Amino acid sequence: MPEGHTIHRLAARHRALFAGRAVRVASPQGRFAAGAARLDGLTLIDTEAYGKHLFHHFEGAATLHVHLGLYGKFADGEPPVPAPVGQVRMRMADERHWLELRGPTACEVLDPGLVAALRARLGQDPLRDDADPRIAYARIATATRPLFALLMDQAIVAGCGLIYANEVLFRAGLPPTIPGRLIGAQRWDELWSDLRALMKEGVLSGRIDTVHTAHTPEAMRRAPRVDRHGGEVYVYRRPGQPCLVCGTPIARGPLAGRNLYWCPACQASAAG
């Protein structure tokens, strides 16, 4: 779930449900008691996604900040609220809808200064119109770290997660371990554009599908391989299986503490 496209979808969903309305906010689990007490009864002004971070801006300049982490999940619906399953960190509701949050890494109320500080340490979000890929490239162009690690660095590219990082590198034909400083400006522009297109498609469809999102002609006639998340991917979680383009077994290895997947043949060249 939680790559940037998911958070942008949630921001839009929560805006549609609650923006402009006074909401009840509760802490069924007890771990969000102080925050819930501060927000309860206030009007939600607007919602916003920045990378993998979700913000609910309330009247009075209080902002609810949520980061789902690896396990966090939202659910919503119309009354009545269903019987509780597991631990509910936060519940938000008005007379028309309820919203529940479970298992997040972060669920806290922030003042404007802290929101600004948080945003300041995030890099460029491909899904935001105010993103500037040249700011990200300034970091890429001087980096000795692998390009894969740079894409995963939220201080450089905000919102790109493991699946998008693996898949965009495959689509670019770039070896994941290539140092950032070997990536030319034009190559970076192409990579950024492709990542942005993939993530925008993800926002629209609610799933990551890197095979059927506009790519090369030969890519469009691959046998579909549906993964657990409901999308179709070239390399992510396909170790040992044949590359959809050339048939070479997909390789897998740890990099920067994460699972890296790549086609040794299609991504062998460092040219570009």
Add this chain to the structure above:
DNA sequence: TGCGAATGCGGAG
């Protein structure tokens, strides 16, 4: 029934 892994991240070492 219990274990490990999972789209993430931060802190300790």
Add this chain to the structure above:
DNA sequence: TCCGCCTTCGCAG
């Protein structure tokens, strides 16, 4: 670089 955390799910036993 490793570990712990939070929760859910699939699979082995």
